[in-house]
Amino acid sequence: MNFAIETVNLNVYYGQNHVIKGVDLKIPNRGVFALMGPSGCGKSTMLRTFNRLIELNEGARVDGEVRLFGENIYSGDVDPIEVRKRVGMVFQYPNPFPHLTIYDNVAIGLKLNGLVKSKEELDERVEWALKKAALWDEVKDRLNDYPGNLSGGQRQRLVIARALAMKPEVLLMDEPTANIDPVGTAKIEELLLELKEDYTIVLVTHSPAQAARVADHVAFLYLGELIEVGPARKVFENPEHELTEKYVTGALG
Amino acid sequence: MLTSNRKTKEKVFFIGIGALTILIFIPLFHIIATVLIKGFPVIAERGTKFLTGTLSEGGIGPAIAGTFILTFLSALLGLPVAFLVGVYAYEYPKSTLGQWTKTLLQIMIEFPTILVGVFVMQVVAVPMGTYSALAGALALAIILTPYVAVYTHEALREIPSTYREAGFSLGLTRAKVVFRILAPMAKRGILTGILIGMAKVAGETAPLLFTAGGLYESYPSSVTKPVGAVPLLIYQLVQSPNPVDHATAWGASLVLLAIFLGIFIPIRLSLKEVRL
Amino acid sequence: MRKVESFKVATYPAVIIVFLLFAGMLFVYFTNALPALHRYGLDLYLENVWRAAEEPSEEVYGIAAAIWGSIYTSIIAILIALPLSVAYSVFVVDYAPKRLKNAFIILSDIMAGLPTIIYGIWGAFFLVPFLRDWIMKPLYDHLSFIPLFSYPPVGGYSYLSAGVLLAIMVTPFASAIIREAYNMVPFTYREAIYSLGATRYEATKILLGYIKPAIISGTILAFGRAVGETVAVSLVIGNTFNLTTALFAPGYTVSSLIANQFGNAFIYEYMTSTLFAAGLILFVIGLAVNVVGLKMLKRWERDVNI
Known part of the structure; x- marks a missing residue:
């Protein structure tokens, strides 16, 4: 039972398209788990099954099980809303809400879900989340500004703070550095290494180099199938599968 | 010869669609001008009474x-x-x-x-x-x-x-x-x-x-x-x-x-x- | 089993209200039209007769002239509006510099939104005499042997006046649809055509062929607008039952008939019901035209996006 997320014969279909094909995956508790693969391999789709965000797609159908700390989140009596409160998410495009202040961006999940009792508690939690996201020092004097003036990397850390404020058990990250400059990317990777002490982070990336830098475990996905999974070091240094070897050496997409 | 023919055609085409486009908007300008010319003296003559008075007072209040x-x-x-x-x-x-x-x-x-x-x-x-x-x-x-x-x-x-x-x-x-x-x-x-x-x-x-x-x-x-x-x-x-x-x-x-x-x-x- | 989402609780009533309103309208028109339909049968739509009488047994109504008028004036409007809209779309998309382009689009939007009564007053006091003196009279004087021009233009209130005024009013609608469609033509198509050495005129011809479905649906929707227009038309058409193709003859449209007669229709036993029957046919024409036009436009937009 030391798995944060476990999938059992997971299949996803978009209409007629079979995009995830019978994947069995075990993601251990704590640490960074990287889902890597060329674009279009289904890794973002798979990530969205972990918090049932996939259901926003009216055409998508999920088959099989996803277990969050042992509990199948696709069983009939589970409310996706409750799942999402436990699983935070960070997106490819840094998407703090442009019409909300920096403070409100972090506070909004707590406020709208009614998770804090007082203004003081909210203040505390916002500060805590911003510190956790290594953004506090940069924004503490302008909490009431709008995120429009932040850099791409800062925005992404703001989104991480927004997710952390909910005190999630798992943090999903969908190529969080894809639209960020190299300096911002380095900061976020550094942040991941700190956060993994307390959280289970599932990181989707198309860059084997990034996976090698930050991940403890990696899974390689190709055309909707799980090709290989294991400790990062082993997969990179001694891949079992020819496709994996091609991918990590850059010979594939 | 052929190219100059094509060029003429091109010019005629341009002038044609330009003229038709302008034609569309002539009524709009005429309407606005007419409403101004006919409406303004009425309002000017009757003053604020026009905006506040009843119909028999000559107003549309x-x-x-x-x-x-x-x-x-x-x-x-x-x-x-x-x-x-x-x-x-x-x-x-x-x-x-x-x-x-x-x-x-x-x-x-x-x-x-x-x-x-x-x-x-x-x-x-x-x-x-x-x-x-x-x-x-x-x-x-x-x-x-x-x-x-x-x-x-x-x-x-x-x-x-x-x-x-x-x-x-x-x-x-x-x-x-x-x-x-x-x-x-x-x-x-x-x-x-x-x-x-x-x-x-x-x-x-x-x-x-x-x-x-x-x-x-x-x-x-x-x-x-x-x-x-x-x-x-x-x-x-x-x-x-x-x-x-x-x-x-x-x-x-x-x-x-x-x-x-x-x-x-x-x-x-x-x-x-x-x-x- | 599953709890009902608060989102649905909030939005469903509103959606239901809108659908009920629409169904209610259809129902009201249908039930109120029944007495007249029952009494006159299809003759109500096929005959041209308007005999109001205090004695119900002497009342006879047939609104063929008004139906004809609605269609005839709308066709005149379309015949004028279509070439203007196409020319406008090409000019604005291909030729006009950016600032001028924006100005044209804004002007066109203003024309589309302008209160119709303003078109009406301008139509009644300017357009009608203008058309009478400068178009109808000369044509009648020299070409009255042509049936279209055979009616003496006395007042100027006529099918032609209504058609021209409607043309002015619906051009911005047709223009907006056609311009948008023309603008949506993928850039690679333009590139491809120009790379073959086409002049702009030749390229335009090909591209217009490409957006033909959009042009047709724009035309259909403009036709729908024209059919439904009421007050502006009723001020310039002359409000007379006249089943004729003569352009200078005064006429009626279904909507102007309703606008004109409804106020005192309650005096007569069958007139109100007749006007509801008129409304019903307008309802059906409007629905058919819009459904066809919108469907075509949607299909075309989908095809382009692929």
Whole structure:
């Protein structure tokens, strides 16, 4: 039972398209788990099954099980809303809400879900989340500004703070550095290494180099199938599968 | 030889479509000029009495008041429904009901407005036994609703889906994501739709013919009693044989034009700036 | 089993209201039209007769002239509006510099939104005499042997006046649809055509062929607008039952008939019901035209996006 997320014969279909094909995956508790693969391999789709965000797609159908700390989140009596409160998410495009202040961006999940009792508690939690996201020092004097003036990397850390404020058990990250400059990317990777002490982070990336830098475990996905999974070091240094070897050496997409 | 022939053709083509394009707008300028030339002296001559006085005093005060009452009352009745329908169509674009809703809204926008007026007369004015501001406003609300709903829908659709995902990923319910996050983000577009819808209904005549009734010798006092409106008054005055009535109609047209352009132009000019 | 989403609780009532309104309208028109339909049968739509009488047994109504008028004036409007809209779309998309382009689009939007009564007053006091003196009289004086021009233009209130005024009013609608469609033509198509050495005129011809479905649906929707327009038309058409193709003859349209007669129809036993039957046919025409037009436009937009 030391798995944060476990999938059992997971299949996803978009209409007629079979995009995830019978994947069995075990993601251990704590640490960074990287889902890597060329674009279009289904890794973002798979990530969205972990918090049932996939259901926003009216055409998508999920088959099989996803277990969050042992509990199948696709069983009939589970409310996706409750799942999402436990699983935070960070997106490819840094998407703090442009019409909300920096403070409100972090506070909004707590406020709208009614998770804090007082203004003081909210203040505390916002500060805590911003510190956790290594953004506090940069924004503490302008909490009431709008995120429009932040850099791409800062925005992404703001989104991480927004997710952390909910005190999630798992943090999903969908190529969080894809639209960020190299300096911002380095900061976020550094942040991941700190956060993994307390959280289970599932990181989707198309860059084997990034996976090698930050991940403890990696899974390689190709055309909707799980090709290989294991400790990062082993997969990179001694891949079992020819496709994996091609991918990590850059010979594939 | 061939190329010069082609070049001539090209020139003729350019001049032709340019001339036709300009031709489209000649009536607009002529209309605005005519309304100004014929309406301005009337207002200038009668002064503020024109804007505040009753019809027998040579004024259209009650009609202006009626237009404002009808417009705001119709907004009050129509906006909540319109907003919710637009939100629904946005949220369920692929469901059968969602598709039907969108089609219905489009049809309602294109629908003959006189039919709405007669319908409301039959279901409101006839049972009440009188024309009323309420009946007029209801007819206008039915016309307003699809405009605002479509604008709401469009404004929401312009928000990149990543914000929607972000909202849901925080464990928020659909209602909270849509009403507390996305709708405020689309505020400007929605507001634009509301104003355009109101500008539209402020100028409507046909739906008021058998619903509002008309009231030009005193100011409206109750929503369950007949009320006048500037476009309705113009329609009646144009049909009068009396030249004094025609003068009043031109003055009233200038007022209506000013109301319309006053709302419409600022919105239309600011539209480009709507950005996320 | 599953709890009902608060989102649906909030939005469903509004959606239901809108659908009920629409169904209610159809119902009201249908039930109120029944007495007249029952009494006159299809003759109500096929005959041209308007005999109001205090004695119900002597009342006879047939609105063929008004139906004809609605269609005839709308066709005139379309024939004028279509070439203008196409020319406008090409000019604005291909030729006009950016600022001018914006100005044209804004002007067009103003024309589309302008209160129709303003078109009406301008039509009644300027357009009608203008057309009478400068178009109808010369044509009648020299070409009255042609049936179209055979009616003496006395007042100027006529099918032609209504058609021209409607053309001015619906051009911005047709223009907006056609311009948008023309603008949506993928850039690679333009590139491809120009790379073959086509002049702009030749390229335009090909591209217009490409957006033909959009042009047709724009035309259909403009036709729908024209059919439904009421007050502006009723001020310039002359409000007379006249089943003729003569352009200078006064006439009626269904909507102007309703606008004109409804006020005192309650005096007569069958007139109100007749006018509801008129409304019903307008309802049906409006619905058919819009459904076809919108469907075509949607299909085309989908095809382009692929």
